[in-house]
Amino acid sequence: xxxxxxxxxxxxxxxxxxxxxxxxxxxxxxxxxxxxxxxxxxxxxxxxxxxxxxxxxxxxxxxxxxxxxxxxxxxxxxxxxxxxxxxxxxxxxxxxxxxxxxxxxxxxxxxxxxxxxxxxxxxxxxxxxxxxxxxxxxxxxxxxxxxxxxxxxxxxxxxxxxxxxxxxxxxxxxxxxxxxxxxxxxxxxxxxxxxxxxxxxxxxxxxxxxxxxxxxxxxxxxxxxxxxxxxxxxxxxxxxxxxxxxxxxxxxxxxxxxxxxxxxxxxxxxxxxxxxxxxxxxxxxxxxxxxxxxxxxxxxxxxxxxxxxxxxxxxxxxxxxxxxxxxxxxxxxxxxxxxxxxxxxxxxxxxxxxxxxxxxxxxxxxxxxxxxxxxxxxxxxx
Amino acid sequence: xxxxxxxxxxxxxxxxxxxxxxxxxxxxxxxxxxxxxxxxxxxxxxxxxxxxxxxxxxxxxxxxxxxxxxxxxxxxxxxxxxxxxxxxxxxxxxxxxxxxxxxxxxxxxxxxxxxxxxxxxxxxxxxxxxxxxxxxxxxxxxxxxxxxxxxxxxxxxxxxxxx
Numbered sequence: 416x417x418x419x420x421x422x423x424x425x426x427x428x429x430x431x432x433x434x435x436x437x438x439x440x441x442x443x444x445x446x447x448x449x450x451x452x453x454x455x456x457x458x459x460x461x462x463x464x465x466x467x468x469x470x471x472x473x474x475x476x477x478x479x480x481x482x483x484x485x486x487x488x489x490x491x492x493x494x495x496x497x498x499x500x501x502x503x504x505x506x507x508x509x510x511x512x513x514x515x516x517x518x519x520x521x522x523x524x525x526x527x528x529x530x531x532x533x534x535x536x537x538x539x540x541x542x543x544x545x546x547x548x549x550x551x552x553x554x555x556x557x558x559x560x561x562x563x564x565x566x567x568x569x570x571x572x573x574x575x576x577x578x579x580x581x582x583x584x585x586x587x588x589x590x591x592x593x594x595x596x597x598x599x600x601x602x603x604x605x606x607x608x609x610x611x612x613x614x615x616x617x618x619x620x621x622x623x624x625x626x627x628x629x630x631x632x633x634x635x636x637x638x639x640x641x642x643x644x645x646x647x648x649x650x651x652x653x654x655x656x657x658x659x660x661x662x663x664x665x666x667x668x669x670x671x672x673x674x675x676x677x678x679x680x681x682x683x684x685x686x687x688x689x690x691x692x693x694x695x696x697x698x699x700x701x702x703x704x705x706x707x708x709x710x711x712x713x714x715x716x717x718x719x720x721x722x723x724x725x726x727x728x729x730x731x732x733x734x735x736x737x738x739x740x741x742x743x744x745x746x747x748x749x750x751x752x753x754x755x756x757x758x759x760x761x762x763x764x765x766x767x768x769x770x771x772x773x774x775x776x777x778x779x780x781x782x783x784x785x786x787x788x789x790x791x792x793x794x795x796x797x
Numbered sequence: 798x799x800x801x802x803x804x805x806x807x808x809x810x811x812x813x814x815x816x817x818x819x820x821x822x823x824x825x826x827x828x829x830x831x832x833x834x835x836x837x838x839x840x841x842x843x844x845x846x847x848x849x850x851x852x853x854x855x856x857x858x859x860x861x862x863x864x865x866x867x868x869x870x871x872x873x874x875x876x877x878x879x880x881x882x883x884x885x886x887x888x889x890x891x892x893x894x895x896x897x898x899x900x901x902x903x904x905x906x907x908x909x910x911x912x913x914x915x916x917x918x919x920x921x922x923x924x925x926x927x928x929x930x931x932x933x934x935x936x937x938x939x940x941x942x943x944x945x946x947x948x949x950x951x952x953x954x955x956x957x958x959x960x
Contacts (some may be wrong), residue, residue: 437958450958540960591960707798711807711822718821759958782811785817 428544439750440667440759447788448780450759452589454653454734456708456781458690461703465693466686469788474685478507480677481669482510482661482694483688490661498621498631499713506666507530509673510683510691514619514647519545521615521643521662524671525581526551533576535566535584536767537591539736541769542583550579554579557769563728564591564598564737568606576606581613587620587629591737591767591777592730593712597630602637613641619660619732622651622702625710627731633663640665648687650704650733652694657687689748709734712778712785719789723796737763739795740772749774756791762776800825804833810943816952851938851946860934861890863877863915864921867929876900879926888916899931911932923956946954 416723440446457463487504489560494500502508511517518541526532528550534542535556546553558564566584574584584603586595596605607614614632621629633642644659647660662672694701713730719736727738742748746760752758761769778785798806803823807814816834819829821927851877852858876894877903883903884892891904903921907913939946 431960433958433960437956440957446957448957451955452959453955455953455955577901673947707806710801713823715821718824723847 417420421549424548424729426546426552428702431540432495433540433761435748435760436753436759436765439753440738443753443757444739445597445758446753446757446785447791448759449776449778449785449788450761451779453655453779454650455781456653456655456705458652458654459694459698461473461656461697461701462690462694466657466690469686469689474689476685478510478685478688479684480673480682481666482683482773483685483692486510486688486692486695488780489692491690492644494644494663496589498618498629499634500631502661502663503666506714508661508663509646509663509669509676510688512678512680512683513649513655513658513659514617514662515541515659516671516680516683517647517660517662518542518615518617518781519548519646520672520675521598521645521664521668522549522551522677523675525613525615525643525668528587531579533574533579533582533612534767536584536653537564537763537773538585538669538766538772540766542585542617546583551580552624555623556682557767558591558593560728560773564588564593565595566603568602571606571674576612577610579610579612581615582630584613585617585619587618587624587732588735589620589733590735590761590763590770590775592735593734593737594624594627594732596627597635600630600635601654604632608637612641614638614689615645616642617645619645619647620645620650623706623709623734624732625706625713638760643668648691648694651705654687654690654694654706657684657690659683659691668762709778710781711727712782715781716776716778716784716789717780720791734777736776736778737770737773738776743772745772745774752792752795753794756795758791758795760790801833802831805837808834808843808846811835811956823886824942825934831951847877849942851942853937853946857908859908860910860913862917863901863933864901864905864917865899865931866903866921866927867870868900870919870926874926879924881920882924886920887914887919901931905932 420576441668472648477592487508487552490508491502491504522545526549530551531554532546533554535555556576558566616632631644633639633644643662643664645662716736725738727736730736740748749760761775763773801821803810816827816830819830888905888907893902895902905924917930922930
């Protein structure tokens with residue numbers, strides 16, 4: 416008889432499908448993995464040096480709850496310049512342990528038991544559990560391949576999001592690589608205003624768009640006051656392990672989030688904050704170089720899939736493409752591909768409604784491996 | 798970036814990309830890539846293709862030296878004239894005019910230290926315009942053409958499948 420009984424809340428969340436594939440892939444040698452959700456680059460050397468330097472100078476204490484003032488100033492300047500987002504570093508920015516913490520804290524700060532939170536899917540796997548942990552009721556809204564996996568007011572309506580209290584969206588999107596332009600976001604913004612939804616916008620891949628600049632939904636008319644924007648350093652600066660992100664929102668929201676953050680984290684890791692500060696000051700060239708490399712691989716993978724006759728819409732952001740599975744059962748295909756050709760991809764339904772019959776293929780992998788993986792997929796199809 | 802710039806940048810990273818892959822990577826037609834490369838070669842933008850070699854890992858590691866050369870110019874003889882003469886020697890791997898304490902930085906390569914010394918003493922120093930040479934033997938190479946010569950300890954240690 417167990418002495419510890421896990422809470423009912425944890426039991427409402429099933430284990431992640433990603434975990435299962437990870438375990439399958441770990442059992443096989445020489446796997447080329449196109450299943451990785453983080454950059455293959457390392458953080459810019461200058462940022463790593465800044466972290467080391469901060470340790471040498473003995474910067475090992477807590478920082479302000481909301482993050483170092485200097486870093487918040489730099490974030491404010493960066494988002495103003497890059498995305499036209501205007502936030503006060505003292506009242507409207509909070510630095511967190513990864514964007515993941517910011518998202519979790521936002522759910523807990525904004526969602527009351529019984530609140531309905533619409534989650535545009537397929538999407539990053541943490542939103543639905545986050546809503547449940549906060550006591551809310553998630554409402555899954557599948558986007559459609561016919562819309563290139565962009566969110567539309569029609570699917571929001573169709574799935575009852577007009578009755579929701581909040582809406583979570585992530586563009587550029589993991590797992591599809593879809594982006595949304597200002598014109599495409601406008602009807603979503605109108606829907607949110609009309610039905611009084613709070614919008615939680617995960618923009619962690621904002622720096623990784625190809626050909627088109629990222630637009631934040633918070634820059635649309637009447638949206639700033641109802642939106643929380645999440646971003647961070649993991650994807651743009653290849654700093655996933657340093658765990659540093661941030662949220663931008665009006666003062667009351669940030670203040671509510673900080674009330675939770677100050678009791679749980681106290682402050683984001685200090686060493687990582689120094690690395691992030693340097694990344695903002697000196698990392699622009701490194702980001703541009705990574706973007707160039709991702710874009711080349713994106714074109715490469717899309718071309719190869721095209722040549723193999725695999726249907727795949729043209730993803731324009733993040734580092735994923737989301738082709739249709741050559742077999743109707745994407746999970747069976749992914750397992751067989753792993754088994755027979757030692758290439759790991761992730762079945763799309765792991766990322767929620769709308770992902771069925773698709774595969775998430777990450778191109779955050781060096782070109783040589785990518786070429787070999789494509790050759791193996793081609794061989795598998797024959 | 799234009800296809801021309803993209804192709805050039807890709808070839809600098811890896812001159813062994815196939816035409817088909819270059820086309821996929823740049824979203825251009827194979828024929829366009831082929832024409833672009835021909836153009837770059839014809840215009841003298843691309844001067845050649847070679848391998849980046851870590852000679853320490855070979856059986857016959859050549860001796861290499863950087864030779865600083867100071868020269869004196871007169872009305873009839875400019876830097877280009879002297880450079881033309883020096884560049885003709887097969888021992889000279891690279892030759893650059895630089896700012897600072899000396900004029901030319903010359904990379905020399907031969908089979909032994911003796912050969913390098915003889916070359917500098919017998920072929921370079923006697924050139925009338927050359928007033929002084931300082932020879933630095935290369936002791937180790939850590940990075941060349943953007944490629945680090947380490948033991949590849951930055952292996953991929955990411956989780957094989959992650960969200």
